[in-house]
Amino acid sequence: MAGLAVAGLAAPRRSLAQGAAWPTRPVRIVVPFGLGGSADVAARFLAEPLGQALGQPVVVENRPGAGAVIGTEAVAKSPPDGHTLLMMSNTHTANETLLPNRPYALMRDLTPVAAVNIAYNVLVVHPSLPARAVAELIAHAKANPGKLDYASSGPGTPYHIAGEVFRAMAGIEVTHVPFRGSDQARTAVIGGQVPIMFDAIPTMAEHIRGGRVRGLATTGPERSPLLPELPTVAETLPGYESSLWLGLMAPAGTPRPVVERLNAEVNRILALPATREAQARLGAQPMPMSIAEFEAFLRRDIQRQGEWIRMARIQVG
Numbered sequence: 001m002a003g004l005a006v007a008g009l010a011a012p013r014r015s016l017a018q019g020a021a022w023p024t025r026p027v028r029i030v031v032p033f034g035l036g037g038s039a040d041v042a043a044r045f046l047a048e049p050l051g052q053a054l055g056q057p058v059v060v061e062n063r064p065g066a067g068a069v070i071g072t073e074a075v076a077k078s079p080p081d082g083h084t085l086l087m088m089s090n091t092h093t094a095n096e097t098l099l100p101n102r103p104y105a106l107m108r109d110l111t112p113v114a115a116v117n118i119a120y121n122v123l124v125v126h127p128s129l130p131a132r133a134v135a136e137l138i139a140h141a142k143a144n145p146g147k148l149d150y151a152s153s154g155p156g157t158p159y160h161i162a163g164e165v166f167r168a169m170a171g172i173e174v175t176h177v178p179f180r181g182s183d184q185a186r187t188a189v190i191g192g193q194v195p196i197m198f199d200a201i202p203t204m205a206e207h208i209r210g211g212r213v214r215g216l217a218t219t220g221p222e223r224s225p226l227l228p229e230l231p232t233v234a235e236t237l238p239g240y241e242s243s244l245w246l247g248l249m250a251p252a253g254t255p256r257p258v259v260e261r262l263n264a265e266v267n268r269i270l271a272l273p274a275t276r277e278a279q280a281r282l283g284a285q286p287m288p289m290s291i292a293e294f295e296a297f298l299r300r301d302i303q304r305q306g307e308w309i310r311m312a313r314i315q316v317g
Contacts, residue, residue: 022081026058027058028058028083030071030087031063032063032064032065032087033068034062039087042246045278046058046266049272053268068095069095072086073104076104076110082250085113088110089158090244090245093106093302097305097309098156098316106298109252110249110250111250111254112247113247113250113262113291114263115245115246115297116245117286118243118284119202120220120241120283121162121198121199121242121243122199122218123166123218123233126190127213129148129196132216133216133236141170141173148172149175149176149194150174150177150195150197151177151178151189151194152177152178152179152185152198153178153180155178161305161312162242165312168312169239169240182200182203186204198219201224202281205227217231217233218231220232221234224283226283248266260291271286
């Protein structure tokens with residue numbers, strides 16, 4: 001079992017649905033992405049306080065592959081007893097359109113549990129590229145159609161979609177170069193093999209300050225407190241926004257009292273001052289929601305991602 005983390009024992013278990021005790025063994029959070037990414041970090045951050053609240057260890061299991069499909073399918077086919085959860089992201093809502101032949105349907109085979117956080121990205125270029133602003137990058141790309149590449153952590157990821165929507169809205173021709181994870185893509189951009197990338201703000205901030213890449217703009221609706229000197233992409237391309245958000249789901253049919261307990265505990269953890277401080281250092285904002293709010297959020301995002309994918313004519317092989 002790759003990437004296993006175990007977190008604390010504390011509070012006694014409570015009786016839930018029809019008097020059955022839950023949890024009766026460790027609770028597993030499956031992360032369908034690699035070690036060290038945003039989803040992995042968020043799962044491990046939640047594991048210890050959630051384990052203390054539930055009175056059972058919470059373990060994190062990384063099961064990456066096939067654009068998050070492998071780990072997600074494993075959760076969808078797990079017993080719906082509250083002992084298996086999925087750490088998911090907007091990769092999943094995009095996959096509802098991008099991967100029509102996936103072996104599960106998100107809102108049919110899984111049930112919303114809790115939203116976790118949201119973070120925005122930064123558009124960077126290698127210093128060798130003669131662009132110091134978004135408008136200059138667009139002008140350079142238009143003057144050199146088809147000659148520029150941008151890196152991402154893989155097909156269908158939020159970073160890929162960020163690049164494709166930018167391409168479509170800017171009316172430029174750039175080529176997507178997918179890598180197996182953000183680390184590889186980031187290394188290629190810093191090394192100058194690929195000149196452009198959308199990446200997580202806190203991860204790229206140190207490279208921007210070190211002069212290894214040049215930050216052009218951030219992708220949220222407002223300027224980032226971590227990089228306040230940078231404008232937003234929307235200041236040049238009105239309406240542009242890209243983010244990476246995370247949430248928890250469980251197999252469909254998980255008892256409602258279990259889902260409600262998990263939602264309450266996650267929201268309690270997200271409200272802690274220590275959580276807010278830690279999330280701010282990571283460039284993320286806690287995103288507490290009720291179960292109904294998170295379900296509505298997911299359905300809206302599936303529709304929005306579909307609109308972006310069709311508008312930008314995004315396809316994955």
